[in-house]
Amino acid sequence: MDVTTILNPLNAAQREAVTSTDKHLLVLAGAGSGKTRVLVHRIAWLIQIENHSPYSILAVTFTNKAAKEMRARLEDMLGSSVSGMWVGTFHGLAHRLLKMHWQDAGLPEHFQILDSDDQLRLVKRVYQALGIDDSKWPYRQAQGFINKQKDEGLRSKNLSPAEDPYQRIMLQIYVAYEEACARSGMVDFGELLLRAHELWLNKPELLAHYQQRFGQILVDEFQDTNAIQYAWVRLLAGQTVRLTAVGDDDQSIYGWRGAKVENILNFNRDYPETATVRLEQNYRSTKNILSAANAVISRNTDRLGKSLWTEELEGEPISLYSSFNEHDEARFIAECLNDWVKTGGLRSEAAILYRSNAQSRVLEEALLRSQIPYRIYGGQKFYERQEIRNALAYLRLVINRNDDAAFERAVNTPTRGIGDKTVQALRQLARDKSITMWAAADKAVMEKRFSSRASSAVQSFMILVHRLDEDATGLALPEQVDSTILGSGLIDFHRQEKGDRGQSRVENLQELVVACRSFEPEDKEQPSLPQFLDQAALDAGDRQADEDEDAVQLMTLHSSKGLEFPLVFLAGMEENLFPHRMSAEDPSRLEEERRLAYVGITRAMKKLYLTFAESRQQYGTESYNSVSRFVRDIPSEHIEEVRLGRQVARPTSYAKKTASRFSDQGTDTGLALGQRVSHKIFGEGVILNFEGNGANARIQVNFSHAGSKWLVQSYAKLAPI
Ligand code: ATP
Ligand code: MG
Numbered sequence: 173m174d175v176t177t178i179l180n181p182l183n184a185a186q187r188e189a190v191t192s193t194d195k196h197l198l199v200l201a202g203a204g205s206g207k208t209r210v211l212v213h214r215i216a217w218l219i220q221i222e223n224h225s226p227y228s229i230l231a232v233t234f235t236n237k238a239a240k241e242m243r244a245r246l247e248d249m250l251g252s253s254v255s256g257m258w259v260g261t262f263h264g265l266a267h268r269l270l271k272m273h274w275q276d277a278g279l280p281e282h283f284q285i286l287d288s289d290d291q292l293r294l295v296k297r298v299y300q301a302l303g304i305d306d307s308k309w310p311y312r313q314a315q316g317f318i319n320k321q322k323d324e325g326l327r328s329k330n331l332s333p334a335e336d337p338y339q340r341i342m343l344q345i346y347v348a349y350e351e352a353c354a355r356s357g358m359v360d361f362g363e364l365l366l367r368a369h370e371l372w373l374n375k376p377e378l379l380a381h382y383q384q385r386f387g388q389i390l391v392d393e394f395q396d397t398n399a400i401q402y403a404w405v406r407l408l409a410g411q412t413v414r415l416t417a418v419g420d421d422d423q424s425i426y427g428w429r430g431a432k433v434e435n436i437l438n439f440n441r442d443y444p445e446t447a448t449v450r451l452e453q454n455y456r457s458t459k460n461i462l463s464a465a466n467a468v469i470s471r472n473t474d475r476l477g478k479s480l481w482t483e484e485l486e487g488e489p490i491s492l493y494s495s496f497n498e499h500d501e502a503r504f505i506a507e508c509l510n511d512w513v514k515t516g517g518l519r520s521e522a523a524i525l526y527r528s529n530a531q532s533r534v535l536e537e538a539l540l541r542s543q544i545p546y547r548i549y550g551g552q553k554f555y556e557r558q559e560i561r562n563a564l565a566y567l568r569l570v571i572n573r574n575d576d577a578a579f580e581r582a583v584n585t586p587t588r589g590i591g592d593k594t595v596q597a598l599r600q601l602a603r604d605k606s607i608t609m610w611a612a613a614d615k616a617v618m619e620k621r622f623s624s625r626a627s628s629a630v631q632s633f634m635i636l637v638h639r640l641d642e643d644a645t646g647l648a649l650p651e652q653v654d655s656t657i658l659g660s661g662l663i664d665f666h667r668q669e670k671g672d673r674g675q676s677r678v679e680n681l682q683e684l685v686v687a688c689r690s691f692e693p694e695d696k697e698q699p700s701l702p703q704f705l706d707q708a709a710l711d712a713g714d715r716q717a718d719e720d721e722d723a724v725q726l727m728t729l730h731s732s733k734g735l736e737f738p739l740v741f742l743a744g745m746e747e748n749l750f751p752h753r754m755s756a757e758d759p760s761r762l763e764e765e766r767r768l769a770y771v772g773i774t775r776a777m778k779k780l781y782l783t784f785a786e787s788r789q790q791y792g793t794e795s796y797n798s799v800s801r802f803v804r805d806i807p808s809e810h811i812e813e814v815r816l817g818r819q820v821a822r823p824t825s826y827a828k829k830t831a832s833r834f835s836d837q838g839t840d841t842g843l844a845l846g847q848r849v850s851h852k853i854f855g856e857g858v859i860l861n862f863e864g865n866g867a868n869a870r871i872q873v874n875f876s877h878a879g880s881k882w883l884v885q886s887y888a889k890l891a892p893i
Contacts (some may be wrong), residue, residue, distance in 0.1 A: 174220075231258070461776050498744075531744050566655055569637050570640050574608040583613075742780070
């Protein structure tokens with residue numbers, strides 16, 4: 173590969189960035205202007221033209237998916253494998269470092285990564301131990317507190333004892349939580365970064381070694397680095413290493429998780445020998461989409477301000493669909509997707525983006541019903557399932573008996589006569605003696621602390637785990653996992669469950685073995701199982717469904733960062749949902765919501781749909797939200813309101829409805845206006861109105877107790893009475 177192949181696909185400003193010989197480089201530019209492209213081409217430039225070794229390059233991206241793509245792009249350009257290169261997320265790289273230097277980091281060799289679920293469970297145990305009332309101090313509050321401190325690089329010992337009762341309690345929890353993690357060698361996500369940072373601080377010779385090794389650090393999405401990530405890079409960069417940072421202040425959307433946009437704004441202060449390059453041409457979106465995005469973001473006051481332009485055509489207007497409720501919204505999206513596929517589009521070209529994770533369920537239902545394959549990106553679908561977590565717990569125990577979270581999960585699943593009381597007693601013992609649950613179980617059995625029945629149940633569980641360990645020794649990964657799952661009794665347990673549920677759980681367990689077959693350990697010299705378990709915990713979301721199936725992507729707006737799709741749906745464009753109701757009061761959080769809207773809109777290349785629901789089951793009640801301010805900020809010339817083709821216009825006034833009351837009849841429903849019907853939830857009522865046909869048919873019923881409601885006929889299951 174030569175100079176021209178690297179530079180040809182770039183514009184002048186991008187070339188300037190790629191070839192910059194300044195010590196440091198900052199690329200600050202809007203969405204879709206080719207920042208990530210510059211980063212990749214710069215790596216190729218450094219290797220091919222400046223002759224740096226691939227091993228001297230450390231590149232950080234925001235998601236595992238982005239890292240994978242970057243690696244593929246590089247292999248493509250360089251024509252050779254880049255498997256030895258350090259390309260990954262901050263968490264992934266920190267993990268790799270800690271695995272290599274576990275002793276220096278003060279960790280056990282097989283330290284276990286806690287995902288946020290495990291973490292919450294641990295927090296609950298800490299509450300129990302300390303006797304803290306969770307109705308006063310919710311668990312999640314403490315979890316958030318701990319994560320926040322870690323993101324700031326603060327351990328409990330760095331915090332000063334406060335007068336304020338909230339601070340005092342949180343600090344107390346943090347201390348106990350740290351002790352519990354240390355006892356059983358558990359590391360949460362924040363801890364990965366914190367430890368990796370401390371590794372630099374505590375082992376200067378190791379830091380010097382890596383500074384020697386990595387001559388070049390490149391970071392994408394720099395606007396969303398938090399304090400500890402920034403500090404980690406800063407230490408590694410030292411005086412000699414060259415740093416390339418690319419980002420966009422308008423896309424800083426992780427402030428709520430501790431990201432500091434100042435890191436990019438003040439870059440020149442910490443790195444004085446920096447060349448700054450700005451990119452202004454957008455290559456991703458049509459004019460309509462780009463103008464909408466520019467209009468929305470221009471309302472923020474706190475920004476550097478950039479102007480983006482495009483040579484693309486106007487393109488189609490943005491479609492706005494106002495639905496009756498969330499089911500109608502989901503069905504509309506499914507129909508559009510079907511049309512897209514019918515006219516030759518790929519499902520994988522389409523993404524449905526939403527503000528809150530909970531929105532996915534209804535969307536998933538509609539997609540399932542329309543038989544449209546989908547994948548939830550970033551959501552831990554497969555690995556979140558109970559049976560999978562249970563199986564992983566056994567595997568974790570097999571490699572590390574001190575894994576308390578795994579012990580708790582496995583000890584009585586499937587049920588083997590170890591009751592809550594026994595588990596509680598083990599917990600107490602573990603706490604009193606500052607030992608792990610496993611050690612406590614051992615002790616309790618030895619000292620005959622339990623009834624003989626409980627004691628023998630605990631003992632057989634321990635024997636079982638030892639046996640699983642022995643049985644698995646020497647086997648290849650898939651056989652290992654298979655043997656442990658079988659031996660654990662989980663398969664038999666679920667076979668006995670009634671109905672489809674048990675069957676699907678068994679299938680999921682089998683699927684876990686399938687997943688092992690395609691697993692490629694990063695380090696072939698080391699045992700695969702621990703690596704597999706770490707990987708499962710790290711990128712649960714990435715390996716959930718069929719990788720090769722053409723599927724629509726569902727994800728939160730937050731996880732859509734850096735990605736692009738020809739067809740994008742932004743669902744739930746409503747006040748109280750987006751902007752999120754928690755952010756409505758606070759101007760700085762509102763600005764972050766607006767940046768999130770900017771990120772969402774700029775994911776679309778060719779066609780963008782905005783949808784909102786007039787009524788929605790939200791937080792357990794029916795709410796009526798108005799259309800989001802972000803939609804209203806888009807000049808109307810870019811927007812076209814749509815209705816489903818087969819749909820009759822919505823009723824205009826109640827007078828009209830009542831006038832037609834006894835004359836009309838719903839199409840092929842067997843129901844008539846004025847007829848009395850009953851509904852499973854709302855009870856009895858009278859039919860007031862019909863509208864639409866077929867799958868879109870809706871029916872208005874005045875219920876005696878629940879009042880008047882519009883229902884989607886195909887779901888309502890109304891029975892005449
Ligand atoms: P984001 O802010 O969303 O992360 P970005 O600035 O990183 O966006 P890229 O993803 O690198 O932008 O590029 C956006 C799209 O434009 C990609 O499809 C990319 O291949 C294309 N692109 C970038 N530069 C050029 C160019 N000079 N010529 C043609 N296409 C380009
Ligand atoms: Mg990018």
